[in-house]
Amino acid sequence: MENTNQVQNNIVIQPVSHEVTIYAEPIFSVGKFEITNSLLTSWLTVLIIISFLIVLRKKMKKVPGKLQNFFEIMMEGALSLCDQVTNDRKISNKIFPLVFSLFLFILVSNWLGLMPILGSFGFIATEGGHSAFVPLFRSGTADINTTLAFSLMVVIASNIFGIFTIGAWKVFNKYVNLKMLGSIFTKIRKDPSILIVAPITFFVGLLELIGEMAKVASLSFRLFGNVFAGEVLLASMSAIFAYLVPTPFLFLEVFVGLIQALIFSLLAAVYFTIAAQDHDEHEEEHEHSKEKLVHG
Amino acid sequence: MDTNTVSSAVVNLAPLAKAFAIGLSAIGAGLGIGMIGAKAMEAIGRNPEATGKVLVPMLIASAFAEAVAIYGLVIAFSIK
Numbered sequence: 001m002e003n004t005n006q007v008q009n010n011i012v013i014q015p016v017s018h019e020v021t022i023y024a025e026p027i028f029s030v031g032k033f034e035i036t037n038s039l040l041t042s043w044l045t046v047l048i049i050i051s052f053l054i055v056l057r058k059k060m061k062k063v064p065g066k067l068q069n070f071f072e073i074m075m076e077g078a079l080s081l082c083d084q085v086t087n088d089r090k091i092s093n094k095i096f097p098l099v100f101s102l103f104l105f106i107l108v109s110n111w112l113g114l115m116p117i118l119g120s121f122g123f124i125a126t127e128g129g130h131s132a133f134v135p136l137f138r139s140g141t142a143d144i145n146t147t148l149a150f151s152l153m154v155v156i157a158s159n160i161f162g163i164f165t166i167g168a169w170k171v172f173n174k175y176v177n178l179k180m181l182g183s184i185f186t187k188i189r190k191d192p193s194i195l196i197v198a199p200i201t202f203f204v205g206l207l208e209l210i211g212e213m214a215k216v217a218s219l220s221f222r223l224f225g226n227v228f229a230g231e232v233l234l235a236s237m238s239a240i241f242a243y244l245v246p247t248p249f250l251f252l253e254v255f256v257g258l259i260q261a262l263i264f265s266l267l268a269a270v271y272f273t274i275a276a277q278d279h280d281e282h283e284e285e286h287e288h289s290k291e292k293l294v295h296g
Numbered sequence: 297m298d299t300n301t302v303s304s305a306v307v308n309l310a311p312l313a314k315a316f317a318i319g320l321s322a323i324g325a326g327l328g329i330g331m332i333g334a335k336a337m338e339a340i341g342r343n344p345e346a347t348g349k350v351l352v353p354m355l356i357a358s359a360f361a362e363a364v365a366i367y368g369l370v371i372a373f374s375i376k
Contacts, residue, residue, distance in 0.1 A: 225366030
């Protein structure tokens, strides 16, 4: 959308731009902290989820009504999907609250950006010579800050979960493989190839650290990119032909919002499972079964 | 009035950069999603009853392949 300058009486008047900006626009400030429209919408999301769940809690009975039935079906399905990822009911029970809350929040946040009326409230902000329309509500996950916060939380929490499950020394050895360096001295007589294997394994451990950074980047950019690109797409389609052309894209965006929420929470469950896995236990089991085959 | 026109000495490569960013990413994503869909179609063709079981993993894998193109799109948006 181009700004065409009109010159009247030597004063340049620019029309209001309605472009979608990649950074969320601040609405007001509390002291030095700026409240952006994405933050406002995130608060609205939390409000919607909490009120929905309070209503659900008040109407909870032994024989479920329609709403409670629907939610029970959803929770059963989600728990079984989590079981497919973790292969262990105990770990599923531990991570299910976090993973399901992530799913709910991201789902409602993605869909809230598609509500037709919400994007129209706003005000016109003038900076320098440019004036732009600043909407009051913008999808919470269309802000890179939200998605970055979520992915950082998931990666750090999965490591902390690993520390709780298998102990800090093993988690430390995943990244800085001191055990391998030590085993150069202990296993050098039994297995001389350890001299080559151990340094390689040590550097693979260091690469895992970079892999964690890659996880943060990929999680955040996947969610942000999908939601933000959806917003830009809808705006562009509306500019072509107001109400007819965006309709199939709206359906696509509803679908994409659901899929992206599902993928984010599924990946979170996968990271938690990987962090809680103990490779040494698997190796010992293999060695024991091999010994049984040889001796038995 | 004499007006001197000065033509720009520097070619603005930013639009070209944006186009390359999303264009090349889209090639990779298109190939990836096409291959995923092809294998899924094959699986459904061999065993039509397994459609429900094949559909959901296919969608999830497609979303992963598409995400890489989305990375390129974000870069295209952030190039000024």
